[in-house]
Amino acid sequence: MSYTVLLFGVTKDIIGSSVYCPNDEFYTVGHLREHLYQSFPLLQKLNSLMIAVNMNYAEDHIMLSSTDEIALIPPVSGG
């Protein structure tokens, strides 16, 4: 079981790819977030970093499954 994490905007530049497939499993959004912060410390410098699960903003306690569509949402700047 593994995850595919979609990357956008500045997170794509920081991680250097438009998708990220971690080797580890994570039970919650919070666990994934910790992993990302440790693997890519520059993510900690962002104004905010939301994680979307199945196209909804997800709080850290939300459980992850490998079929979820996961995406990193750095500060938005549309409009």
Next chain:
Amino acid sequence: MSYTVLLFGVTKDIIGSSVYCPNDEFYTVGHLREHLYQSFPLLQKLNSLMIAVNMNYAEDHIMLSSTDEIALIPPVSGG
């Protein structure tokens, strides 16, 4: 010396013309208003009746001269 009073909207219907040229002289906007109310009592039934002198809303104390452009402004309903 005489005045030409431009008429618009419902005042044109009430007076039955698009201009009104009274025979009398009036010193002020208020005198003209009194004359109009007596000559055409239906004007008294309007929600409001403003008088414009040289394309500016004029209060009753404003003096009139025969070279002024005078207009009756019934309640506006643009927009």
Next chain:
Amino acid sequence: MGDNKLMNTLIQLVESIEVANVASLVNKPEYGGINVFVGTVRNHTKGKKVEKLFFECYAPMALLEMEKIAERAKEEFDIKEVAIHHVVGEKQPGEVVVVIAVAAFHRKAAFAACEFVIDTLKETVPIWKKEYFEDGSVWVAAHP
């Protein structure tokens, strides 16, 4: 009205209005936000079906009053440009009768100023609307 000389005039009385033209009149690359109000002819008034409308105006004074409103808006709000186009003549329900466009560096001022302009226009600009129903016609707002 509507001839080439007036194509770039911010304040206009016209026979018909293109919304995009009014918005583009106030758009410059320096500004960040444009608020546009589009007023249309409603097809009903107090439950009665409106068949058509007629707009009459005291043209020179209407233009002058619209200029005054635009100037006041620029004094009272942090905005850069105001365009106001209003129709005259006969209109069908659904047709555009007034378009106001306000450009600003920041959108909040554009919204507030545009609302001020349409509110004030409806109070002070000498334009009169006649509504035609199946059973007659009436000058709007004339009587209690």
Next chain:
Amino acid sequence: MGDNKLMNTLIQLVESIEVANVASLVNKPEYGGINVFVGTVRNHTKGKKVEKLFFECYAPMALLEMEKIAERAKEEFDIKEVAIHHVVGEKQPGEVVVVIAVAAFHRKAAFAACEFVIDTLKETVPIWKKEYFEDGSVWVAAHP
């Protein structure tokens, strides 16, 4: 995007926007007022000249979030229709990047709802703007 099937869709991500099209999408003869917000690319940011911009989006979620905003606006304000068109891809200063149109029976609600929609869009919709300057580029709002 932009094909015939989507011509009448109220919520769209598009390569370019026609202001009048968005306004006409929400216009029906029953309504009396439409408020439109037009967001354009500013040619300067904090004194620096912006040469071009690039808009990236997480398309399916962006559309979903825009739908949510439109629904919330219809719940919270007395309005009838909301259209939101936002661009993606490269844009030049002065070009239109977002158009929001809100139709209502009464204009006050249209103004308030339109402002709510653009304010909320800027907070929640996953779209990212990259500004290009003479000396580099930056993802807007990413860093303090």
